[in-house]
Amino acid sequence: MVERSEQLDRAFHALADATRRGILDRLSRGPASVSELAKPYSASLAAIHQHVQVLEASGLVVTEKRGRTRECRISSEAVLRVESWLNERRQLWESRFDRLGELIESGEFMGEAGPPDPTAGGDH
């Protein structure tokens, strides 16, 4: 199994840029060509094209050449994968009540209250 980690690397990296998020925003309202995607931005077409390539490499966007234009679309499955990764971690954390422990401490209580749960199986 080749790391799903690399896919997450690429996906999060793709999302870590306001321009690319803007492109995703646009695509969440419907497909578009590269030059349509470039319109709102002052950057060159080549730059936007590179952004689209990053998004496509991450799997978040799927493109298809149609004649001389390239149609770009969101891949909701890929977005869902990323979302799920976050959801798992957040739920894990919320299921613990270490945060309650922090509240107690800030109100002065006993020292450490870390219930060590070494069920470290979590390779997702």
Add this chain to the structure above:
Amino acid sequence: MVERSEQLDRAFHALADATRRGILDRLSRGPASVSELAKPYSASLAAIHQHVQVLEASGLVVTEKRGRTRECRISSEAVLRVESWLNERRQLWESRFDRLGELIESGEFMGEAGPPDPTAGGDH
């Protein structure tokens, strides 16, 4: 509201690194000190410390100095914010049925029930 984008920048950037995701993974099972977080990795403590700083700047992790150690915890609110951003886009996209339109055009809307994802270029 203006800085929401910068916050997302930092959050996604923080998530775009396997080591930092590993740290988050670890923290999703409970708080830890910097050197505890560093143990699973071959990188130097300074490197892990820098990762923690990135995570803290992103808001995904909260830290607190305790004597000579620093306790690190996940901020589930921040994770939730990121998750919500993705959720909005995905739902928007899923609510459209442009993809169905595309399927119809490509002539794959009936007959074979195979996954219409020939463009995904070997994900998994």
Add this chain to the structure above:
DNA sequence: CTGTTACTTAAGTGAATGGTTGAGCGTTCC
């Protein structure tokens, strides 16, 4: 006080990124 622990900071390095310009290629229109 001395030494160890645990973190912090600083400076530097090699690689990757985001951006540019400019040329090249296939497609569509006249």
Add this chain to the structure above:
DNA sequence: GGAACGCTCAACCATTCACTTAAGTAACAG
């Protein structure tokens, strides 16, 4: 056919990144 269009590719540059080593600071043990 030729021109315009839309994208693609290549080279280059400035900045950022992840990481290192090395030195510095603060809390605790003896």
